[in-house]
Amino acid sequence: MAKTDSHAVADRRYAARRRQVLRAARKSQPVDALLISDPIDIRYLCGVNEGSQSLLLSDDWAVIITNKMFQDRLAEECHGAEMIVVERGDGIAAPPDDVELGRQFKQRRLKKVGFEDNLVSLSRYRSLASCVGEKKLVPLPGLVVGVRAIKDAEEIALTRKAVQLAEAAFKQLTGRGADYFVGRTELQLAAELEYIMRMGGADRQAFPTNGIIVAAGPNSAACHHFPTSREVRRGDAVLFDWGAELSGYRSDITRVVFVGQVPEIYQQIYPVVEDALKQATAAVRPGVKNHKLDKIARGILEAAGHELRHGLGHGIGLQIHEQPRLTAGPARPLKREMIITIEPGIYIHGQGGVRLEDDILVTAEGHENLCSLPTAIDQMTLR
Numbered sequence: 084m085a086k087t088d089s090h091a092v093a094d095r096r097y098a099a100r101r102r103q104v105l106r107a108a109r110k111s112q113p114v115d116a117l118l119i120s121d122p123i124d125i126r127y128l129c130g131v132n133e134g135s136q137s138l139l140l141s142d143d144w145a146v147i148i149t150n151k152m153f154q155d156r157l158a159e160e161c162h163g164a165e166m167i168v169v170e171r172g173d174g175i176a177a178p179p180d181d182v183e184l185g186r187q188f189k190q191r192r193l194k195k196v197g198f199e200d201n202l203v204s205l206s207r208y209r210s211l212a213s214c215v216g217e218k219k220l221v222p223l224p225g226l227v228v229g230v231r232a233i234k235d236a237e238e239i240a241l242t243r244k245a246v247q248l249a250e251a252a253f254k255q256l257t258g259r260g261a262d263y264f265v266g267r268t269e270l271q272l273a274a275e276l277e278y279i280m281r282m283g284g285a286d287r288q289a290f291p292t293n294g295i296i297v298a299a300g301p302n303s304a305a306c307h308h309f310p311t312s313r314e315v316r317r318g319d320a321v322l323f324d325w326g327a328e329l330s331g332y333r334s335d336i337t338r339v340v341f342v343g344q345v346p347e348i349y350q351q352i353y354p355v356v357e358d359a360l361k362q363a364t365a366a367v368r369p370g371v372k373n374h375k376l377d378k379i380a381r382g383i384l385e386a387a388g389h390e391l392r393h394g395l396g397h398g399i400g401l402q403i404h405e406q407p408r409l410t411a412g413p414a415r416p417l418k419r420e421m422i423i424t425i426e427p428g429i430y431i432h433g434q435g436g437v438r439l440e441d442d443i444l445v446t447a448e449g450h451e452n453l454c455s456l457p458t459a460i461d462q463m464t465l466r
Contacts, residue, residue, distance in 0.1 A: 185214035269310035289326030289333035296324035337440035359427035
């Protein structure tokens with residue numbers, strides 16, 4: 084496909100997303116336009132990776148505001164939005180973006196503009212209100228992230244590839260066997276896994292804050308462990324929580340490998356977690372409530388005398404944690420083409436823990452597990 088044809092396809096995809104967000108907004112408020120200020124939402128709606136905190140859009144137009152530092156990059160990345168370049172530090176009390184938005188509101192005669200108030204700081208809100216008029220701003224919290232929960236074909240394809248890249252790297256690392264692991268630190272194994280993923284085609288590892296989790300022995304009892312200089316020993320269990328990022332989309336997988344043998348405590352808790360993973364996954368289908376899946380897994384763990392210390396899972400996409408959330412909180416039904424994680428875990432302080440996690444696509448008839456790595460304890464034992 085020629086570059087121009089590819090760009091046109093992307094233009095249509097981003098235009099469809101903007102229309103969908105507008106439709107969602109107008110179900111609750113009769114707004115003329117939307118002001119998007121979150122960089123991730125801006126990326127979702129026009130393809131820009133960075134360089135703007137102001138995307139103003141309506142039915143047949145979109146305007147993105149940037150500065151000279153990013154104008155060349157945005158000219159290449161942006162799909163379907165007019166770019167306006169403002170000067171930085173031009174002596175105006177309000178930020179240049181907001182002054183320009185004031186001009187746009189006036190020029191386009193906008194009376195009601197929706198914005199995600201949960202993603203706007205108090206200082207930014209005050210600046211916007213002074214430039215565009217407070218009465219014109221209509222709060223619409225969680226607007227774009229709710230639409231983002233339903234993935235289109237491109238997003239599903241990228242997530243599927245991100246899963247494949249992460250799994251291939253894990254297989255390569257663990258395929259080196261128990262002797263290779265003994266003496267290596269958690270930090271070294273995390274670095275190696277990321278290196279293999281990048282060499283395989285990933286843009287980077289998927290977790291923007293903590294990075295890849297590698298937790299050996301008793302360190303695996305922490306739900307979220309930062310890798311340390313602890314060396315892996317023969318007989319250790321090693322928990323890996325990792326993923327690959329590709330064009331902004333991510334995978335999120337957890338497995339536990341056993342270095343030469345399976346400690347006794349894991350012989351007791353591992354099958355419980357594996358059963359919770361399988362039964363909760365089997366229940367995934369359109370219409371099932373998020374809290375029902377959490378209840379299934381939580382019940383299995385509690386029947387064995389353990390607790391689930393966190394929600395069962397979450398959506399993945401341009402963020403590693405996004406909607407929907409699989410928790411015991413407000414009941415919300417799953418919808419076709421959502422991508423969620425299922426990740427039950429048991430953690431025993433001072434001894435170790437097990438968490439198993441797969442990435443699941445909700446389909447018209449049920450679900451598809453995007454992950455293919457085994458969970459059977461014998462297949463997770465390195466020799």
